[in-house]
Amino acid sequence: MEIHEREPTRAWVLHPDLKSDQHRRMADYALEEAVALAAALPDLEVVGAESVRLQRPHPGLLFGTGKIAELKQRIQEAEVDLVLIDGPVTPVQQRNLEKEWDVKLLDRTGLILEIFSDRARTREGVLQVEMAALKYQRTRLVRAWTHLERQRGGLGFVGGPGETQIEADRRAIDEQLVRLRRQLDKVVRTRELHRAARAKVPFPVVALVGYTNAGKSTLFNRLTGAEVMAKDMLFATLDPTMRRVELPEGGGEVILSDTVGFISDLPTELVASFRATLEEVLSANLILHVRDISHPETEGQCANVLEIMDSLGVNRDTPVLEVWNKIDLLPEEDRSALQQRAARDENIFAISAVTGEGIPDLMQEVASKLASETHESQVTLTFAEGRKRAWLFEQDLVEAETQTETGFDLTVRWTARQEKRFRDL
Known part of the structure; x- marks a missing residue:
């Protein structure tokens, strides 16, 4: 045939x-x-x-x-x-x-x-997109809903079967929303268990954010050796990917998180629906704001990203390093001037995720920024709290220890995140 x-x-x-x-x-x-x-x-x-x-x-x-x-x-x-x-x-x-x-x-x-529907890979991502699409469609009941009968990927806006009656659409949308909310509740509960398991890992989280197509996934792949989809295409990455990365010169390990690219005029309902997907950004110890510095509208794109981060509720005390990516695309004279500008600001790094230029200096600063977050504390444990004591030694946080009549006095150096996890043990 x-x-x-x-x-x-x-x-x-x-x-x-x-x-x-x-x-x-x-x-x-x-x-x-x-x-x-x-x-x-x-x-x-x-x-x-x-x-x-x-x-x-x-x-x-x-x-x-x-x-x-x-x-x-x-x-x-x-x-x-x-x-x-x-x-x-x-x-x-x-x-x-x-x-x-x-x-x-x-x-x-x-x-x-449509693009988000095509790109979403995790169950939560798929459900969030479908719910956002349903809410969008509810405002457009002059047209029909074809999503329930779609014959292709995506949401059925572009292609698919013929239109149905508006009343049937309205009923289908309401039923679908109820069903999706139930499914999402289950997925979120499962996700909370995964997050609780991750919280036991004492590594700081470094989140990559930036305008779509800024080169975040290319940088992520270079730093982690992972093979995240990295194409010259808007929204190439939708679901966050997390990997462990070893920092230079004994800086320890961090968890690096690659996230969905932001874009101007991103629908507010979509930002809200992806809030959970971007939670790694909300809880990050350090944010790397990756910019396509070769793009003519790089300043406008930067403003869009900062605006969305603000609307997501990202803590303003979270340190941010600006990563001026794609310097390899600039003429030599422009690249040199840009590198000099970046060198004058300790929070800006001019790099090429493709060639690797500038990345060692960036990672040195990541290690330095995270190290400066640590603080010293005195901890007293009884003999019965052997599990907590063992955890401190497993994580290499103990700087000094003295045995007492009732237990141990320890001097530990840790981040606020590690201290919280210890208190929760």
């Missing part, structure tokens, strides 16, 4: 360039990022992309009627199946534009949800 490969969905990307938006990114780079987002979704072929200047969004159609007619002609000529709009689109605008252009339409939130 002859098997035919499925034809890719032909997509057209539109970036609404709002004149009134005081914080808008440069349109060219915004469009470039939107195209990269689309390229991150399998079975999608971007056949056209453009920015559309807008004085203000039209409430019913987003664009003016003249622009809609102009775009319709281009969309038809390119035989487009799907239009991706890099920004928010109301349910009414979506319905009207789909009717005008006779294609499916997806806004930025819908596209990001």
Whole structure:
């Protein structure tokens, strides 16, 4: 029997360039990022992309009627199946534009949800994405819900079977949400057990954060020897990966955590749903903020990451090192100037995760920062607390010990995290 490969969905990307938006990114780079987002979704072929200047969004159609007619002609000529709009689109605008252009339409939130669904690997990640998608879909009941009958990966926004009745959709969404919440509760309980087991390991946690495609996974792979998916693709990593890393010159071991890349205009419901997935960042002893320093919008990307970290509730007392990655992509003159700038700030390191340049200095500072977190304490234990005493020696925390009539007086050097774990024993 002859098997035919499925034809890719032909997509057209539109970036609404709002004149009134005081914080808008440069349109060219915004469009470039939107195209990269689309390229991150399998079975999608971007056949056209453009920015559309807008004085203000039209409430019913987003664009003016003249622009809609102009775009319709281009969309038809390119035989487009799907239009991706890099920004928010109301349910009414979506319905009207789909009717005008006779294609499916997806806004930025819908596209990001599709990508997250395709990339999520852990059970919790999958459930969180599905719940976020359901909440998103509930606000768009002018369209149907195809997720329950999907025939492909993803959430069914891009392809799949025909639409069902809105009432059936509403009922299906409510039932699905209840079911997913129950499943998520079980997964979270299991995760808490794993976290409790991890808490017994006294190694500090170093979390990699940064804008998507900044090179976090490439750096993670170089430091750990792991083979985390590291592609030149937005959202290549969605679920956190954790590995032990030996620090230089007797600095001990740390747990390195690679996390999902942040992105501007990330849907707030998605940030909330991924809060548990990013918990390693919330409890980290040290954060490495990885930046693509070769990107023209690196400052804007940096601001986006800091804003999201703030909204996640990351402790402002947690030390942060800025890692200016991809210096190998810069011209020699620019790279030299950048390295000199970084050298003047003890919290900034210019590196290349691909070539390894600058990484030894970075890891030295990681070891130094974590060492400075330790403090000395006096601990008194009775003879009956032999288990606690053994734990202190196993972790190599004891600096001095004196036996008394009732037990032991110990001088220990440890981090606040290690002290808490000891108290919980």
